[in-house]
Amino acid sequence: MSEPIRLAIDRAMVVFGGGQGLMPELAADAVLARARSGEIQAAVPRLLELMTDDQLGDVEPWTIARLFEDQSWRQWSDEQRECVEAVLDAWWSTLLVLYPFEPGVDDVLATLAVFGLPLVRWLLPLLESLDGSGTLHVRDIVLGGLPGPGWREHQAARLEILGWCRSEPVVMGLAVVGGVHLAPGELGLLLDELL
Numbered sequence: 001m002s003e004p005i006r007l008a009i010d011r012a013m014v015v016f017g018g019g020q021g022l023m024p025e026l027a028a029d030a031v032l033a034r035a036r037s038g039e040i041q042a043a044v045p046r047l048l049e050l051m052t053d054d055q056l057g058d059v060e061p062w063t064i065a066r067l068f069e070d071q072s073w074r075q076w077s078d079e080q081r082e083c084v085e086a087v088l089d090a091w092w093s094t095l096l097v098l099y100p101f102e103p104g105v106d107d108v109l110a111t112l113a114v115f116g117l118p119l120v121r122w123l124l125p126l127l128e129s130l131d132g133s134g135t136l137h138v139r140d141i142v143l144g145g146l147p148g149p150g151w152r153e154h155q156a157a158r159l160e161i162l163g164w165c166r167s168e169p170v171v172m173g174l175a176v177v178g179g180v181h182l183a184p185g186e187l188g189l190l191l192d193e194l195l
Contacts (some may be wrong), residue, residue: 001053002098004090009052012045012083028056032067040071048084051111052091056101061107062150065114074116088112092122099133106139110150115156120132123164135178139186142193143167166194 001009023031023042028050035043050056051064073084095101095108112122126134142165151158163189164170171194179187 001049002090002094005052005087006095008083008086008090009045009049012048012087015079015083016041016044028059032063035067039157040067044080044084048087052087052094054058060150061103061111062114062164065111067161069114069116084115085117088115088117090122092125095137096125096129097132099136101133101137105137106144106146106148107150108152109141109146110148110158113154113161114150119157119160119164123161127169130170130173131177132181135174135181138165138170138174138178139182139190142190171195 021042023034023039023046026034026046031043031046031050035047047064047067051061054061056064068084072082076084091108092112095105101108109122113119126137128134130138141161144163147157169193174187174190174194182190
C-alpha cells in the first residue's frame with residue numbers, strides 16, 4: 001500500500017472511528033456483512049483499505065462503491081466525505097505512477113465511476129501522467145475497451161472515458177511524449193484505434 005493511501009486511510013480511521021474492536025482485522029466478507037447490518041460508519045476505513053490494497057478476495061471493488069452509494073455517502077458530513085475522497089484520490093494517484101497496478105485501470109475506473117464523482121477528476125491527472133505509466137494505462141483502456149463487469153450500470157461513464165481518450169490532448173500527448181513508454185509497434189496500434 002502506498003504512503004498516500006495509508007495516510008488517507010489512517011485519517012479515515014480517526015474520523016470514522018474504524019480502528020476499534022475487531023473491524024481492522026476482519027476479512028472482506030465479514031466487513032461487508034457488518035456494514036450491511038448497520039455498522040457502515042465503523043466499516044468505512046476497513047472497506048477502503050481492502051479495496052485500495054486489492055485484498056477483497058472474490059468481492060469486486062465496485063461492490064464497495066455500490067455499498068457506499070446505497071448508504072448515500074455523499075450526504076455524510078463534510079469531513080467524512082472528504083476522507084472518502086482523499087482515499088480515492090490517493091488510490092488513483094498511486095495507479096498513475098505504477099504499472100502494473102492491481103486490480104487494474106479497468107476495475108479502478110469502474111469503481112471510481114460508481115462512486116459518482118465527476119470523471120474529469122480522474123481524467124485530467126491521467127493526461128498529465130502520459131510521460132510515464134499513464135501511457136500504459138491509456139493503452140490498456142483503449143486497446144482493452146473497458147470490458148469489465150463493473151461498467152454494466154455505467155455505460156455512459158465508460159463511453160465518456162473512451163471518448164476522452166480520443167480527444168486531441170490525449171492523442172497529441174501519446175504521440176509527443178507517451179510513445180517512448182510503449183513497446184515497438186504499440187503506438188501505431190493505439191493511434192489506429194484512436195483515429
